[in-house]
Amino acid sequence: MPQDAAAVRLAVSTVIFALRPDHTGQPVLWTPLVRRTREPQRGLWALPGGWLPPNEELEAAAARTLRSTTGLTPKYLEQLYTFGDVDRSPGARVVSVVYWALVQSDEAAQATAGPNVRWVPADTMPRLAFDHNAIVEYALWRLRTKVEYAEIAHAFLGPTFTLAELREVYEAVLRRRLDPANFRRTMIASGRLAETGERVAGAPHRPPKLYRYETPSEGAGSREPFMGERPAS
């Protein structure tokens, strides 16, 4: 069977999310794409990625392509799914291990761009190469469901943030307004936000406290063997 295996090629791709203002100024999800410069599907936009080097870890390959296309380092990186339909790439059998990543918004604002790299709003993707439209849709679904039960929203922010900023992230990802009072209590109750002791002055209203995300204590708690799917409903 080893000779069979040689005819299957393995790629690693990444769906990268960052928050950026849309034309009205509201923050929404954006994702960077790269233009294909060779066949097949030359000229179409596609997810960043490439063949897996034999001596590079899967996650490292995802982080590397992320860095080479955007110049950024992910604050969150997790395997999404492996796509391997026989006919997904014309001519060859290509299996793609796809990762999804969250990058800090203010870093993303000055991310590398160029003729072959383009950021687009995640909810209005152009036609992409291969099955990449379906992959982005799945990544979006995963981000939106996971934000509701896992503490990942802070990955879009810097090391310290106000509860209003954190709430804006949730609102942008979930595309719905959240009650500030209840949001505050829920977040505090999670026990994973620590006050920095500082406040943000300068605005014509009560200055908000700054928080820092507290890494959950190692010893206790329900562990997630890898990156962790989680249940609901």
Added chain:
Amino acid sequence: MPQDAAAVRLAVSTVIFALRPDHTGQPVLWTPLVRRTREPQRGLWALPGGWLPPNEELEAAAARTLRSTTGLTPKYLEQLYTFGDVDRSPGARVVSVVYWALVQSDEAAQATAGPNVRWVPADTMPRLAFDHNAIVEYALWRLRTKVEYAEIAHAFLGPTFTLAELREVYEAVLRRRLDPANFRRTMIASGRLAETGERVAGAPHRPPKLYRYETPSEGAGSREPFMGERPAS
């Protein structure tokens, strides 16, 4: 880069779960293993699997190896995770796309066995080849968390079943007792159980109704793009 890819080999493996009585008669999770008949790790027990043929779908390859080792057809089959650590297989770079499957318990009772196939309790695995112990642990974690929010328990049962039988499945998977009264209401409230109109007679107590699992209606509901992780806490 294409020449790089040729040095990476792609395998598909499956973690198979069925319920079988343990030495006390209580149903617990079992999983079939195959003995490695060639190097590396020759002689050790491992997950069923093999190289991915270039023209076979990933899921079909998982179903095929499941069938060839156990003679069974899965009632539930889902991609688990892709394992690709550089050093996970001595000598070569092997990336394994791993699936997990649930098979009907009474079928599993008369499943194929032989000198190179062995069923073992999922919670007391022997030392396995490669990183397969970690893979089984992850699959167990996924099964146990997913049973709590998704309707998959019926995959261990036949086409019709009583609520007590369904509850036994939950209790075996979750390893804890459930309140029969509340369990009944929760299941009925899910709207996915349909009465068959029949009952099971012959026991010295009130005869229980038989139910059938009702496939959720296609049109409505929150869809799961692929197989669907789900959240909690």
Added chain:
DNA sequence: ACAAAAGTGTTATCAGTACACCCATGT
């Protein structure tokens, strides 16, 4: 009649939601 499991009713608790209201700041 009795044991045993099927099935129903009732109440407590808790998380999530809606919304009224007070607090602290810059202009």
Added chain:
DNA sequence: ACATGGGTGTACTGATAACACTTTTGT
């Protein structure tokens, strides 16, 4: 002083859990 978000209080609702109780069968 006043507008604006930051932050607190409180009441309603729905899902879950605990457990008492009634029903229906075979022996």
